[in-house]
Amino acid sequence: MSINDLSQLYQAEAHLTALDDVLQRLELKHVSQLDALYTLMHNAAVRLEDSENKEETASQTSAATPR
16 A cells, blocks of 8 residues: 555545444444454554655655755
């Protein structure tokens, strides 16, 4: 995955949340395993955000370092 996938991960999280709400209303949430899938998607997004922040920090640090 790359940082370009981040918006799609956010969209997938939103769709999972909406689906989870529907299952809750239908009293079927307990039979789904969407919580695990949502957690997986969320953690992937967090990892991508963290990797982007580390790359930005590294590039700023190297640009600020006099040679």
